[in-house]
Amino acid sequence: MDNKYLNKMLLEMDKDLASKGMNRRDAMKLAGISSASFMMGGATTAQASEEEIVKTDANGRILIVGGGLAGMSTAARLTLNLTNPDITVIEPEKLSVSYQPGQTLVAAGIWDIDDVKFNRDDFVPDGVKLIEDKVIAFNPQENYVTTAKGQKVEYDYLIMATGLQMDFERIRGLEDAGRAYSAGDNTKLLNALGDSICSIYTAEGAAKTWEIMQKKIADAKSGKKTKFVFTHPNTPIKCGGAPKKIMYLTNARLKEEDARDNAELTFYTNGGAMFGIPEYHDAVLGQFKREGFKWNYRHNLIEVQKENKIAVFDAKWQEKGPWDPIMNEYEVIPKHEKVEVPYDFLHISPAAIAPREVRESDLGSAGGWVPVNKETLQHFQYKNIYAIGDIAQVPMGKTGGSVRKQYKVLVDNLIAQMQGKALPAKYAGYTVCPLITDIGTVMLAEFDWTVKPTPSFPLDPTVERWMFWLMKVYALKPMTMYGMLSGRA
Amino acid sequence: MQVKFQLVTYDEELDKFELDDNVYPLELDDEQSETYELLKHVDLHLYDWFQKSDFFLNWIKEEIYPESIGKKFAICDINETSFRRFYFFKLTSGDVHYEYFKKLFGIFEESEWQDREDVGKEILKDLLVKRQELIIELKEEVVEDEI
Numbered sequence: 001m002d003n004k005y006l007n008k009m010l011l012e013m014d015k016d017l018a019s020k021g022m023n024r025r026d027a028m029k030l031a032g033i034s035s036a037s038f039m040m041g042g043a044t045t046a047q048a049s050e051e052e053i054v055k056t057d058a059n060g061r062i063l064i065v066g067g068g069l070a071g072m073s074t075a076a077r078l079t080l081n082l083t084n085p086d087i088t089v090i091e092p093e094k095l096s097v098s099y100q101p102g103q104t105l106v107a108a109g110i111w112d113i114d115d116v117k118f119n120r121d122d123f124v125p126d127g128v129k130l131i132e133d134k135v136i137a138f139n140p141q142e143n144y145v146t147t148a149k150g151q152k153v154e155y156d157y158l159i160m161a162t163g164l165q166m167d168f169e170r171i172r173g174l175e176d177a178g179r180a181y182s183a184g185d186n187t188k189l190l191n192a193l194g195d196s197i198c199s200i201y202t203a204e205g206a207a208k209t210w211e212i213m214q215k216k217i218a219d220a221k222s223g224k225k226t227k228f229v230f231t232h233p234n235t236p237i238k239c240g241g242a243p244k245k246i247m248y249l250t251n252a253r254l255k256e257e258d259a260r261d262n263a264e265l266t267f268y269t270n271g272g273a274m275f276g277i278p279e280y281h282d283a284v285l286g287q288f289k290r291e292g293f294k295w296n297y298r299h300n301l302i303e304v305q306k307e308n309k310i311a312v313f314d315a316k317w318q319e320k321g322p323w324d325p326i327m328n329e330y331e332v333i334p335k336h337e338k339v340e341v342p343y344d345f346l347h348i349s350p351a352a353i354a355p356r357e358v359r360e361s362d363l364g365s366a367g368g369w370v371p372v373n374k375e376t377l378q379h380f381q382y383k384n385i386y387a388i389g390d391i392a393q394v395p396m397g398k399t400g401g402s403v404r405k406q407y408k409v410l411v412d413n414l415i416a417q418m419q420g421k422a423l424p425a426k427y428a429g430y431t432v433c434p435l436i437t438d439i440g441t442v443m444l445a446e447f448d449w450t451v452k453p454t455p456s457f458p459l460d461p462t463v464e465r466w467m468f469w470l471m472k473v474y475a476l477k478p479m480t481m482y483g484m485l486s487g488r489a
Numbered sequence: 490m491q492v493k494f495q496l497v498t499y500d501e502e503l504d505k506f507e508l509d510d511n512v513y514p515l516e517l518d519d520e521q522s523e524t525y526e527l528l529k530h531v532d533l534h535l536y537d538w539f540q541k542s543d544f545f546l547n548w549i550k551e552e553i554y555p556e557s558i559g560k561k562f563a564i565c566d567i568n569e570t571s572f573r574r575f576y577f578f579k580l581t582s583g584d585v586h587y588e589y590f591k592k593l594f595g596i597f598e599e600s601e602w603q604d605r606e607d608v609g610k611e612i613l614k615d616l617l618v619k620r621q622e623l624i625i626e627l628k629e630e631v632v633e634d635e636i
Contacts, residue, residue, distance in 0.1 A: 327586075331583075
């Protein structure tokens, strides 16, 4: 970890603690955690940072398509494990390693956009070859890929880490927005969204969200009744908690300005619950009631009428159907209708989609994602191919917290395969969502495929805590940027 | 002890199951009864046991579907244990079947963010494979009964 950054971060944290009349040591005691584990985001990570890495002389040309957090962390860890690594990363975007979890904080004016921008070239591990290009075709039968500049790159082992795209253009009225990646130039998207619609799902969009939010809060403060609408789509998305985080932060900023009474905050989700884990669902529902939020389940945003500021949702419900004499039950008949909702501020969490070149290749599944064994991350059909992060067809796997577990599994399995051994490591579905519920509080929702909370800390995971806010704001970024991206955390 | 079976016949050309309305009682001996009692709460293990048991296959060939070599069928119900959702599940089936198949096929919680139809289609895709495992074909060879 970069010492200069660490010292600055600790200094800022100390200031924050001092404003609450507490020093760092007391704060750690209060949280019941050691400073080491706090710094590294949980006991498991602290252990990981201390693990002994044994190098092997396994050989093979490894190609990683995608140099974001997943791809670059995997490359870094492979260089730690291999005596003679032969690793190539193909990544066209200069800001590919930018810190996406910070975009919620940018959108609420807590961080500046420069706090999340990171240059890819500063994080290419020593000995790894970077090709600044985009893969446009995959040929898994003959083990090579073709790039946009016409380069043919051969491999023995391929790691798919392309990430995903945000599919704004599927929303009627936003066809000009196109599809966006989180990092990079998203001028086209921002122009299409205009001055009342925003999305934190791109870095630039997060900065624009803060601009729009301030204007709408000023409107509310001036006495205008202002409707804030937040959406959650009908596909798996990056960080399923983010659509709610921006709602909580908007609420916090409204309260700060004494403008909350003039604001109506409503959450429209395609799902039938606030959270897939019952314990967290109950907790979030309690928070929604406490804060006076409104919510509607089974509503998916399908259209925006920008001129009139109307969001159109496809609202779904079920009705009792005819008796099925063979199944001995009444059928369930799905119904739906369009619902028009006026807004002053519309935050869109867009549908996620696999990049076209993956979706249309032999590597992608019918849904576009790369079909891998969810535990070993190995492709079902092509055994020398793995997928990690957002592009992998892994349940609940589209978060940085998931990648933190996945990349170690992938590296262990790939090296075992290179040595002719059985794949030893399994991903168990761990993911984490530091759910910001206010400026100063976070509920640290950790869970896995057991569909139960799996807290790393000996604390009730459904309680909102200031300590986890400090972790979110001060500790997780260095852990990611200097721990994961060096292949160690 | 007596176990009651209901069966479905399988039409390969139409890839369709049809319910045989009859209920067929089968008398189990003590050892078979003991096995039944052990397996009756684990539906697919129970199915597997009957599917691979000579006494069951002989009974079907001799008493239920005589002179029907080549016929394909599957077990629909065994007493209170029902398998009919495997053959007759559709997108409008009840939530209980969705929950059952989500667990069986490892369709995880992202269903919370998906339409019921999407999950239903995934279930139907998985069922194409699972059904083939459940179908029993009556074969020519004489099966030695161990009893």
